[in-house]
Amino acid sequence: MLQHLITQDTGLRMVPTDRDELTTAVDQLHEELRALPEGADLARTRVLTRWIGIGEMSLGNHGEARTFLRQSLDLAAAIGNTRAVVATGLNLGDAHRYAGDIHAADALYRRALDTARGQHPELVDFALQHFGKHLTEQGNLAPARAHLEEALRLRLAKGEPELIDSTKAALDRVALLIDQANAKASAGDGATPGQWSGRWTSWLQSRTTARTPARWAKEFPTLRDAVSGLTAHQRVHPRHLRDQSFPAELIAAMAEEAEKAVAADGYLHNGKWNAAVGNAANRFAGQVDLAAVVARSPGLEVEQPHTAVYIAYLEEGQFLDFHVDEFGFGEANLILCLKHGRPTGAPRVSTTVFINADGYLECDLAAGDCVVFDGALTPHGRTSLSAGESVTLISFGFRARAQAPRTITHLPPVPG
Template sequence: MLQHLITQAEDLRMVPTDHDQLTIAVEKIREELQALPEGADIARARVLARWTGIGLLSLGHHDDARVFLRQALDLAEASGNSRAVIATQLNLGDAYRYAGEAENADVFYRRALDGARGQHPELVDFALQHLGKHLMEQGSLAPARAHLQEALRLRTTKGDAGLIESTQAAVDRVELLISHASADTPASEDGAAEAAQWSRRWTSWLQSRTTVWTSARWEEGFPALRDAVRDLTAHERVHPHHLRDQSFPVELLVGMAEEAEKALATDGYLHNGKWNAAVGEAANRFAGQVDLAAVVARSTGLEVDQPHNGVYIAYLEEGQFLDFHLDEFGFGEANLILCLKHDRLTAAAAVSCTVFINADGYRECDLAPGDCVVFDGALTPHGRTPLGVGERVILACFGFRARDQAPRTVNQLPPVPR
């Protein structure tokens, strides 16, 4: 009704394409709503009230917008139109968010997401998008990214170019914010955005040509990948090293495993098909007491600072996997994945492994508890093969920055193949 007069600003909020035209259009809709006779079509009244609210919101009239959106919500609920209820809850969430009332916005977004997941799966991507942008504005960047990336996957499946573009813009923005938050020194927005896009495009290119899901697909795809991967991994500062028998103190590993289980259960979020959660005191204590920087340096020859970030990762269900991808630059020049738990059936024919691609082919690392693997996640395509029956894997991943080396930039690295 007003879509052609509303667009997104750089902050991803709705604004008029033409302020005067939108003002006139909103006034006409409001007049039509007010002129409806008593007992008129409730559906028409709801649509007019909702679009009046959306238009007023885009014009910056937040309080007035909420009045009409609440009217639309009441009408949707009275008529039993659950789909309209969800859509209007998202609009009300926006109205509160734009007005700076984050707590109220959060309530409406989460109600809408719950309703979409339970009753209208075709609206889940819309609810994820709105909640993701809200979380991003509140500084909850990791959950925001998880919601937005899930929305992007759903919209890619739908194949709607406009929806995909809208969500991709939100994903780009949250990736940029995460890159800034993880950097020790300020980076230009253009440079950070370019780095995020470079990593994402490489990941898309890899996943369009191969997968960890079946070895047959991998074998078929590798000849076409070989030269590109060779050019990419030639820039690695760390080649994958599977480290066994590190003699890490058992009590520290147990403490970290317990912390991971609790964090994943209470604050875990789904990202790229796996569960993630922020590390806490136990992981920080482990990194300091065992001197993880020295572990990386001894195994790779690269001098690094102590880890500047970390995350718990879990694969908990049969069939869960992580397809080949590159990590974002902000995670560091070296990554260390430490296995905290790997439950498996004794009689299983195959087990899930951490996997890498390099110029020579495909390498699997079956990590037992206490084992770790060190690699350059920004330049080494990596993933995890699917879990079998009865498998459960919990990992800790740490990122390290190299000492006394100029930071690498996208201009120094191979462009994504066409």
């Protein structure tokens, strides 16, 4: 309806090809909407309000855009047009993002992606594209790239050149931003943040393993000095939190959502199953002040979580070897156990384990338990599952509030 009058700027946001022409076209849609008789076809009203909202957003009128897109989204839901719910939800997410309302945008993108995965697989690539752009603007470049790469795979399968080119442009922007960030960050050995984390992980895994607890005591003396130098810079020390009184019904809802997400769209990453979070996780994060939970433990003031992922261990012998996370996940992590299926009579169950200056800290997590730690500077992993055992978790990432973003400039280089 207005596609020919809208293009993208260098930041991949929608802008007019000709401002006067787009303004005239939007005014005409306003007139058509006002001229509709009372009780007119709701479907037509939905279409008009959606395109008015998109046009106003492209013109920079964000308040008007949100008003009309919200009306269109409500109409789509009332009519039962779930396909339009997804598409308009993404548009409304864009309108909030353009206006700087990041939390509302994030929730809308997640909801649209969840609905698309569940009901409209043909729209998943669009949801991933919009969400990927949002993550890019927030500086979450690793997850942005992952979302956009998945979108590209889907669009290559569709074989639609314009969609493919659009996603490639978004990936090119992510690559440019990663290069710029890497150019600004340097350490004593010249490593980029991603290289620094990867080298530390490789060094740790060459000297110990979460698979074989018997090696820990034997190998720890060779790790002590290096790990002490690393963890001295932690903003959050590992702590096992029990009895947090999280609503049991929300924990159960996330456990059910995680099981379905892993079965439908799970992907193996570093030996564990990962899956995108959905509405149940968003409800939990909206009702529970997780930032306060983190702050009570280490005293670090953080923002509400900016990212989350479901994690599952389902097979005997599955484990997660020691590693450090990339910086993009945040200065604080909270891993919450949603379900821990324990075999009767097993001599040992799987635990979350950390290496710190004093040795190894094992945390046996039951449903509702959580651990708070600094994933970028705390070597961590999970020991092997026993026969018949399963573990389902959700991991949240937090950014520090009112503190300068962390760089690797003053952090210890990887030991030689």
